[in-house]
Amino acid sequence: MKSPYVALAVSLVLLSCSSHSKPESLSLEEKKRRLEKLRQEALNLQSQIQELEQAIQAEDSTYGQSKKVAVGYTVVKPRAFASYIELQGNIDNRQTVTLTAKIPAPITRIYVQEGQFVAAGQLLAEQDAEVLRKNLAEVMTRLELARTLYEKQKKLYEEGIGAEVQYLTAKNNKEALEATVATLQEQLRNAQIRAPFAGRVDAVLIRVGELASPGLPAFRLIQPTQWEVKVDIPEAYLRIAQPGQPVEVHIPDLGLSFLSRIATVTQNINPLNRTVTAIVREIPSAYQAQLHPNLIAYVRIAQTTFPQALVVPIEAVQFQDTAAYVYVxxxxxxxxxxxxxxxxxxxxxxxxxxxxxDTVVTVGASTLADGQPVLPRTL
Incomplete structure (x- = not known):
C-alpha cells in the first residue's frame, strides 16, 4: 500500500546519504558497508510506516481506501464448459406432396377444405366423367348380351352341336368387352383425386369448374408427424457432423427450443458452398402441430466439451500483442x-x-497496471 510515509522514508535515506562523503571517494569495502547500513535503515522505516498505517486503520477503517481502485471480481471454480457452433437451418416435412389430376377434365366437386385432416384413400375431388359413365353403361349392356351368347355357345360346343368357331368368337367378344369395362372403370377412378396417405390438406389449389390436368397442382397434402430440421454444415466441421451427435435446436419465431441429435448426414459435399446437409428428426410431438415448412431454425452443435474447466468472463482477459493475461x-x-x-x-x-x-478482476481490468492497489467489490 502506498503511503506518504514512504516518501518520508525515501527523504530520510537521501538525507542520510547526503551527510556522508560521496561514493566515488570511498573504497569498495566502505561502499558495501554504507549500502548495507542504508538498507537496514530503509527496512526499519518501512516497518514503522506499516505499524503506523495499521494503527490508523484500526481507528479509521476508511483510511487509505480512496487510493484503491474499485474492481469487480470473480472467484475461479472448476465447472463443465462447452463451445458451440450455431448454424441456420430450416424446418422441412419429408412427406409433403402436391397432388394432380390423372386425366384432363373439369372439376365438378371438391369435398375438403384447407386445414382439414383426411384419411388415406379419402376422396378429395371429382372431375367431370359423364361421357365415361355413358360409355360404361353402353358397354355393360353389350357385355351382358355377349355373356348370354357366350354361355349358349359354350353349352352347344360342349354338347358337340355348335361349331368351334362360333364358340371362340363368342368367347373373344365377351372377354374384349370385359377388358373395355375394366378400362372404363379405371378411367372413372382416375377422375377422382384421393389422398395417398393420412394427413392435413395444406392447400386447395383448384376450384370447381376449372380444368384439372396431369402436372397442374390441385392439392398440397402434409403428413403432420414427419417433420425434420435440415442444416448445412461447413466441411471444416465434418468431424462433429456425425449421426448421433447431440444438438440444440431453437425456433425463434415460435419460441421453441429442444434437445435432439443428428439422424443422418449427406455424403456429398455441395461444391457451391462446401457443406454437407445434416438432418435432425427427433422433434417433440408436442411441438409438431406448430411447425411449418421452411420455418427458420438454429442448430447449436458442441465443438469442444470440458467436464472441468476454469472459466472467466471474456472482459477479464486482456491482450498484449497475442499474449493473453488477467489480473489476479x-x-x-x-x-x-x-x-x-x-x-x-x-x-x-x-x-x-x-x-x-484465484480472485480474477472482471470489471475494470483494462485500466489496471501490475501491482496497483485494488478494492474488490461486487459491481
Missing amino acids: VQGGLARRKAVQVVATQGGEVAVTGLSVG
Missing part, C-alpha cells in the same frame, strides 16, 4: 498473470494458467 487480486494488489485461451463461448472463456480459488 493478491494481498490487495492487482497482479498480472499470463493465461492461455482454450475455448470461447458467448461471453465466457475457458483458460489455463489460473488456479482454483
Whole structure:
C-alpha cells in the first residue's frame, strides 16, 4: 500500500546519504558497508510506516481506501464448459406432396377444405366423367348380351352341336368387352383425386369448374408427424457432423427450443458452398402441430466439451500483442498473470494458467497496471 510515509522514508535515506562523503571517494569495502547500513535503515522505516498505517486503520477503517481502485471480481471454480457452433437451418416435412389430376377434365366437386385432416384413400375431388359413365353403361349392356351368347355357345360346343368357331368368337367378344369395362372403370377412378396417405390438406389449389390436368397442382397434402430440421454444415466441421451427435435446436419465431441429435448426414459435399446437409428428426410431438415448412431454425452443435474447466468472463482477459493475461487480486494488489485461451463461448472463456480459488478482476481490468492497489467489490 502506498503511503506518504514512504516518501518520508525515501527523504530520510537521501538525507542520510547526503551527510556522508560521496561514493566515488570511498573504497569498495566502505561502499558495501554504507549500502548495507542504508538498507537496514530503509527496512526499519518501512516497518514503522506499516505499524503506523495499521494503527490508523484500526481507528479509521476508511483510511487509505480512496487510493484503491474499485474492481469487480470473480472467484475461479472448476465447472463443465462447452463451445458451440450455431448454424441456420430450416424446418422441412419429408412427406409433403402436391397432388394432380390423372386425366384432363373439369372439376365438378371438391369435398375438403384447407386445414382439414383426411384419411388415406379419402376422396378429395371429382372431375367431370359423364361421357365415361355413358360409355360404361353402353358397354355393360353389350357385355351382358355377349355373356348370354357366350354361355349358349359354350353349352352347344360342349354338347358337340355348335361349331368351334362360333364358340371362340363368342368367347373373344365377351372377354374384349370385359377388358373395355375394366378400362372404363379405371378411367372413372382416375377422375377422382384421393389422398395417398393420412394427413392435413395444406392447400386447395383448384376450384370447381376449372380444368384439372396431369402436372397442374390441385392439392398440397402434409403428413403432420414427419417433420425434420435440415442444416448445412461447413466441411471444416465434418468431424462433429456425425449421426448421433447431440444438438440444440431453437425456433425463434415460435419460441421453441429442444434437445435432439443428428439422424443422418449427406455424403456429398455441395461444391457451391462446401457443406454437407445434416438432418435432425427427433422433434417433440408436442411441438409438431406448430411447425411449418421452411420455418427458420438454429442448430447449436458442441465443438469442444470440458467436464472441468476454469472459466472467466471474456472482459477479464486482456491482450498484449497475442499474449493473453488477467489480473489476479493478491494481498490487495492487482497482479498480472499470463493465461492461455482454450475455448470461447458467448461471453465466457475457458483458460489455463489460473488456479482454483484465484480472485480474477472482471470489471475494470483494462485500466489496471501490475501491482496497483485494488478494492474488490461486487459491481
